[in-house]
Amino acid sequence: MDSLAHGLWAAAAATVAKRTAGVRVRILPFALWATFPDVLAFGPGVAVGLWLRLAGGAGYAESAQGGHFHHVHIGLPLYAMGHSLLVFAGVYGLCSLVARRSVVSPLGWLLHILIDIPTHSYSYYATRFLWPLSNFGFDGVAWWTPWLLWCTYGSLALVYLLMWRKGWLRSTSRSSSRLASNPRRSQH
Numbered sequence: 264m265d266s267l268a269h270g271l272w273a274a275a276a277a278t279v280a281k282r283t284a285g286v287r288v289r290i291l292p293f294a295l296w297a298t299f300p301d302v303l304a305f306g307p308g309v310a311v312g313l314w315l316r317l318a319g320g321a322g323y324a325e326s327a328q329g330g331h332f333h334h335v336h337i338g339l340p341l342y343a344m345g346h347s348l349l350v351f352a353g354v355y356g357l358c359s360l361v362a363r364r365s366v367v368s369p370l371g372w373l374l375h376i377l378i379d380i381p382t383h384s385y386s387y388y389a390t391r392f393l394w395p396l397s398n399f400g401f402d403g404v405a406w407w408t409p410w411l412l413w414c415t416y417g418s419l420a421l422v423y424l425l426m427w428r429k430g431w432l433r434s435t436s437r438s439s440s441r442l443a444s445n446p447r448r449s450q451h
């Protein structure tokens with residue numbers, strides 16, 4: 264799925280979890296974590312491509328391939344790393360160990376992987392969720408398939424409309440500040 268949809272689904276999921284189950288989750292960090300695998304996969308390459316373009320050096324002329332904006336391949340399996348449940352579990356365990364509690368926001372990363380598994384296909388970036396132990400991937404329906412794209416953004420529009428009608432979008436920041444000022448949170 265594309266990064267925008269990942270972020271929007273994650274923000275919606277966090278809002279629903281907060282409103283219906285009282286889960287203490289900060290919506291923006293959760294949504295940002297939900298875009299992390301794609302940022303990790305493409306961010307460094309895009310940044311290098313942009314830098315070469317701005318610098319305008321010989322490196323860019325070689326890599327630009329006709330003058331279009333170019334994504335430079337870094338040479339690391341960043342896509343596989345960011346989309347692996349095993350890597351996620353390791354990093355999540357480490358974060359929770361350091362924080363001495365189960366951290367919630369990084370679960371947005373897990374949501375990204377779970378959504379990507381059925382929305383990629385063998386022909387393009389099948390999600391190798393067991394990497395590096397296995398290259399197994401599920402041959403799902405690619406997210407850019409027109410009907411799936413329409414369904415994705417149509418569903419998102421419906422979900423956000425329902426949340427707006429319930430007043431969940433308006434009261435989120437008020438609730439966050441209430442949680443932040445809750446003295447019980449600062450006692451540990």
Ligand SMILES: [Zn+2]
Pocket residue numbers: 264300301346375379
């Ligand atoms: Zn992805």
